[in-house]
Amino acid sequence: MNAFFNYFSEIGRGVKTLLKGMQITNGYFFKPREIVTQKYPENRATLKMFDQFKGEVIMPHDDNNQHRCTGCGICENNCPNGSIQILTKKETNAEGKAVRIVDKHIYHLSMCTFCGLCIKTCPSDAITWGQTFEHAVFDRSKLTKVLNKPGSTIKKEVKG
Amino acid sequence: MVEKAEVILGENEQYVINMGPQHPSTHGVLRFELSLKGEIVDKVVPHCGYIHRGIEKMCEANTYQQIIHLTDRMDYLSAHPNNEAVSLLVEKALGIEVPERVKVIRTMLSELGRLGSHQLWWAAFGMDLGALTTFFYGLRDREKILDIFEESFGSRLLHSYICPGGLMNDIHPNFKTRVKELIPYLRKKLPEYDQLLTGNVIFTERSKNIGIMTKEDAISYGITGPSGRGSGFACDVRKAEPYSAYDRVDFKEILMTEGDTFARYQVRILEMYESIKILEQLVDQIPDGDYTVKMKPIIKLPEGEYYQRVETARGELGVYAVSTGEKFPDRMRFRTPNFSNLFIIDKLARGHKIADLVAISGSLDLVIPDIDR
Ligand code: SF4
Numbered sequence: 102m103n104a105f106f107n108y109f110s111e112i113g114r115g116v117k118t119l120l121k122g123m124q125i126t127n128g129y130f131f132k133p134r135e136i137v138t139q140k141y142p143e144n145r146a147t148l149k150m151f152d153q154f155k156g157e158v159i160m161p162h163d164d165n166n167q168h169r170c171t172g173c174g175i176c177e178n179n180c181p182n183g184s185i186q187i188l189t190k191k192e193t194n195a196e197g198k199a200v201r202i203v204d205k206h207i208y209h210l211s212m213c214t215f216c217g218l219c220i221k222t223c224p225s226d227a228i229t230w231g232q233t234f235e236h237a238v239f240d241r242s243k244l245t246k247v248l249n250k251p252g253s254t255i256k257k258e259v260k261g
Numbered sequence: 262m263v264e265k266a267e268v269i270l271g272e273n274e275q276y277v278i279n280m281g282p283q284h285p286s287t288h289g290v291l292r293f294e295l296s297l298k299g300e301i302v303d304k305v306v307p308h309c310g311y312i313h314r315g316i317e318k319m320c321e322a323n324t325y326q327q328i329i330h331l332t333d334r335m336d337y338l339s340a341h342p343n344n345e346a347v348s349l350l351v352e353k354a355l356g357i358e359v360p361e362r363v364k365v366i367r368t369m370l371s372e373l374g375r376l377g378s379h380q381l382w383w384a385a386f387g388m389d390l391g392a393l394t395t396f397f398y399g400l401r402d403r404e405k406i407l408d409i410f411e412e413s414f415g416s417r418l419l420h421s422y423i424c425p426g427g428l429m430n431d432i433h434p435n436f437k438t439r440v441k442e443l444i445p446y447l448r449k450k451l452p453e454y455d456q457l458l459t460g461n462v463i464f465t466e467r468s469k470n471i472g473i474m475t476k477e478d479a480i481s482y483g484i485t486g487p488s489g490r491g492s493g494f495a496c497d498v499r500k501a502e503p504y505s506a507y508d509r510v511d512f513k514e515i516l517m518t519e520g521d522t523f524a525r526y527q528v529r530i531l532e533m534y535e536s537i538k539i540l541e542q543l544v545d546q547i548p549d550g551d552y553t554v555k556m557k558p559i560i561k562l563p564e565g566e567y568y569q570r571v572e573t574a575r576g577e578l579g580v581y582a583v584s585t586g587e588k589f590p591d592r593m594r595f596r597t598p599n600f601s602n603l604f605i606i607d608k609l610a611r612g613h614k615i616a617d618l619v620a621i622s623g624s625l626d627l628v629i630p631d632i633d634r
């Protein structure tokens with residue numbers, strides 16, 4: 102008789118705790134305001150990432166197609182995995198002196214670990230974080246980017 | 262007449278099966294070689310190394326600033342304490358005193374990370390034991406913490422934010438208000454965790470008296486973190502050797518004596534409340550000041566050996582470095598909590614059923630990249 106009673110009280114206890122847990126799930130079922138998920142691909146137009154979001158390394162250019170990179174190569178030295186290559190070239194400036202300027206700032210997004218050392222150590226604040234995050238491509242070579250735009254020049258106020 | 266004995270195939274035989282390396286309940290690439298008698302586990306041999314990246318060796322070719330981003334990738338759920346361990350080691354070796362602001366922020370980040378990590382663990386642990394609902398609820402609350410992280414330093418998981426000398430950049434102005442919103446929110450939501458899972462009859466049946474670890478075992482295997490504290494082993498580095506701002510906050514070290522799966526579960530649940538308490542004490546006391554001290558571009562540690570330990574969400578992380586005065590360390594060694602915590606699983610699981618092995622490994626809260634490094 103006792104075992105019989107225990108058997109049913111066990112079942113009763115199980116059902117009770119089950120209902121206790123379902124109080125919460127049911128509660129949320131009838132409270133759609135508490136839904137926190139975003140409809141991601143549909144809300145692309147309004148989706149805004151945080152300003153600091155580490156999407157990729159970019160080099161901002163102004164309206165005159167000018168950037169701040171001097172081609173010093175400090176970012177290249179600080180990158181732990183060789184994601185950055187700086188190619189420089191010699192050019193004569195307005196005063197007739199030969200100066201070294203950046204030819205190509207090559208950035209391998211496929212190898213970048215987003216540690217932020219290049220951005221932190223750049224002495225002239227030439228590079229920063231971009232907010233794009235949809236980087237999926239079919240061909241890996243598309244992830245190698247040249248950050249300085251073709252034909253761009255260095256801003257006057259930046260000292261090399 | 263000879264009675265025909267009924268032969269059950271494999272009744273008294275031992276057989277071996279593999280659990281993993283791709284198994285949903287090992288949460289990573291870990292392989293258990295199980296010797297079974299029927300459904301009873303006779304022996305567990307963990308095989309690790311599937312995600313070995315040679316981080317310790319890689320450190321020997323990286324400067325101290327660059328090592329930071331490698332430590333993220335060990336225990337990715339405790340990225341802040343991992344970063345902090347290396348940073349504290351460098352600061353100790355150079356005799357640098359970081360500003361108060363940095364200390365307080367570092368402590369808060371570690372606690373936020375601990376909360377997020379325990380929430381993810383709770384979510385996944387419930388799922389291991391068949392309660393899928395917990396997964397969504399745990400991740401929902403963790404998302405709030407990840408939002409704070411993302412706003413201040415741009416990434417959700419691998420932050421590389423704490424660096425030798427301070428922080429990479431200053432915290433976002435919203436940081437304080439967001440943490441202040443988070444505290445009452447979690448105070449409201451954490452009791453739901455108890456209601457949903459802790460009292461559930463199926464859950465308690467599956468976790469109470471399963472995988473009992475004695476205090477002696479915990480000490481001799483070097484089990485630290487909540488898993489060790491579930492057996493009454495007071496191993497909290499935050500209490501024993503306070504670093505950053507832990508010496509001025511008031512919190513309890515949660516200790517349980519049962520040592521079973523349920524005790525380890527409860528330690529983590531109660532630790533979340535303690536973390537909230539720490540955050541509450543610090544959020545209004547972030548002093549103004551610099552977020553970093555000026556460091557040389559190339560850090561060279563003086564010749565010698567250094568050791569620093571911190572408490573991550575899973576236990577004690579020790580960093581040992583040998584320097585010959587160069588810009589690269591001569592040898593770097595990480596004493597990671599999960600590596601020690603893993604190997605007691607054989608002792609805990611013996612004599613239990615396979616299903617209980619899942620509960621036990623879940624309650625040890627293993628992060629596999631931290632085991633292999
Ligand atoms: S991006 Fe900055 S650090 Fe890199 S080469 Fe240009 S100026 Fe130098």
Ligand code: SF4
Pocket residue numbers: 158179180181182183184185212213214215216217218219220
């Ligand atoms: S973020 Fe780090 S890994 Fe990426 S390019 Fe900069 S230094 Fe290299």
